[in-house]
Amino acid sequence: MIHGGTLVDPTGTRPGDVLIQDGVIVSAGNRVESAPAGTVVLDAGGCVVAPGLVDLHTHLREPGREEAETVETGSRAAALGGYTAVVAMPNTEPAIDSAAVVRQVLELGRDALCDVAVAGSITVGREGTRLAPLAEMAALGVKLFTDDGSGVQDARLMRRALEYASSLGVTLAQHCEDSSLAAGGHMHEGEWSSRLGIPGQPAEAEELMVMRDLALCRLTGTPVHFLHLSTARSVAMVRGAKASGLPVTAEATPHHLCLTDACVAGYDTVFKVNPPLRSAEDAAAIRAGLADGTIDAIATDHAPHAKEAKEAPFDQAPPGMIGLETALGVALSELDLPIERVVALLSWKPAAIAGLAEHGRPITAGIPANLCVIDPEMEWTVDPARMASRSRNTPFAGRTLRGRVRHTVLAGEPVVVNGQAQR
Template sequence: MNLLIKSATVVDPASPFNNKVADILIEKGIITKIAKSINEDVKTVEAKGYYLSPGFFDLNCNVGELGLETKEDLQTGTAAAAAGGFTGIALTPNTHPPVHSKAEVEYLLNRAKNNLVDIYPLGAISNKREGKDMAEMFDMFKSGAKAFTDGNRPVQDAGLMERALLYVQNFGAKVISYPEDTSIAGKAKVNEGVVSTMLGMKGIPALAEELMIARDLYLAEDTDSEIHFTTISTEHAVELIREGKRKGLKVTCDVAAHNLILTDEALMGFDSLYKVKPPLRTQKDVDALVAGLKDGTIDAIVSQHTPHEIEFKDVEFEVAEYGIIGLQTAFSLALQVGLPVGLIVEKLAINPRKILNIDVPTVTEGATANLVLFSADGEWEYTRANNRSKSYNSPFIGQNLKGKVLLTCNNKQISKF
């Protein structure tokens, strides 16, 4: 795999070529030379006006395998990831069976061998994700799980969460919390507020998320543990985590790309494509999330890619499943928010890997080529034809989006789009 990328603007704070226009020569999967001008008789990509950065990494990705392959399998999931600029994805354990022992971790890693996209299975905190007994976390860690979460099931038992935080300290893993107090959220489907009242639907209060964040921050402080909150969505959640960081707690968090763009007003037509969890909140919450990204309170942006077959989404809003597919649109949505390219690379490529304590690729000579080439200005239409996922549950299909991924490169493989 030899390739010459001409006149790309490098975006990588760890590279001596950061923010500089350069030619990059890749030979056998290694960046062998970076210079102002390189002339080699190899396949060449003209990249003037485009950006080159480390490949993106998704901390919250749902792929149906194991057991739910009709929604998504590893082949289609990684294809969608590569098309969205991702060269690494962390898989939640929301499968059937769940990833709660080393057998599932090893199966996924074996299935993902020789793929352009690196796979990182996240192990369950509790056995069967039931929130009762702790799963075999150390065995899963030894087999390749870097962090532990019950996925879209919040850990309601504070004692279980405390034990998990203490236990993973012994081997340097991390606990990921999906913050929701289910006793407050109940069976509601949308954000509690003006829109839920207009729709005549019971709402999920912001308090359901914020109480769980407050609880887990106290637990992390008491145990002197690291904790990561995934898909925060409210203004006060941002404030709680900001205060936790100010106090010196070992806390990080991420936000789903669609929660940076959409508000609960999108639900006025009862379109189940907009049914997600945490639910779409208010414009005030969206503004706080964007501000949290800019000031460093929020560390990463995730796709929260959640594929579903048509029979689970093209139904009445009340019974439809939560979630949208997001791997191919996360970068475009981050641009739509108005975030600068350098900050997007930090939130999509660099910080997610730091959170999982895995090596961050760099655009330097001698480094393995783990890269994404993208345009911040180019527009593309997201269609059913160019959707790489097995599922189609995205409200953005049929829309023109800004920000186009042109090429991904990793593991001596290249995909061009």
């Protein structure tokens, strides 16, 4: 039983206890005076009880880069962050571009501390030249496809992929980056790149592909999901597309809504990410897009890297930041939104985009018990050494955040209790 909390879900907010048996919620919304004998009681006093968080954009690195992360360590970080499901991105080694690799990752996720869904590659090897066998992967339950890490550069191939996706009932997600325009850039092109002497990526490298894929969405009628939007004009274009009725969705990361290219002033590679941290005006536009519904979800783009990789010179270090354990705290600390809106951005809205039917659902009798308990007022300081991820490349080290997960329940099993993983 989860006792003493306030329930927050797509139906609204109300006080109540949640009683769970055999992995399923048996009652919710009323105070339980006496639980059955032997009931495990999780204290939710002063807390919000919500559907488990869902991350649309997690790099678990396995197979191929286990020195940075594994499915087990990544899922542990996710559970501690309140996530009951994550979507594993396909830029592994080998890429998740076939049914065989999909099966491998699903098997690795069988005993994870959160549900692990798989995103498949749009093209073979993520090389952008031939379509991957989307139907074979979709038959295994893959609902989201992307060449994340690079955008599909060939417009004709992207059109074919969208037409194919329409017949399969799956969603294509795009990493929007014109590679010819972004080539050689290691941060946002602007005042700070000029000051620091670091070659930059112009905002237009993202915006050109957003513009192209909005046109392809209009041409094919097939939904498109835009990964990690980072510029004000990208947000404006998606806002206009939604107003005209196009079936598009978008996500933004915790780091793009609050960090800027000025963070790179010390040449610290922890602030190197792709797309790069943009200007303060761009970050403000991301926050506005989250507030008005233009951006549908907050996704971590959790991108772990081994310590020695991030210690390379700035132009040689790989881009990426970890974020599963800090996303909730960053969102609650940085967004001027009620907690109900923040939880929606982290839970049921991404669950709907990912097609994860057992997550993000209203807290009511008869549904799977995938839940998190959030203390919205708890203040804590980010300490990389205490994180569950195998990597330590967080841009929020030393920062005090407000809001932290107290308990996480996966299929009725408490996998995090009082902020501690249970296995």
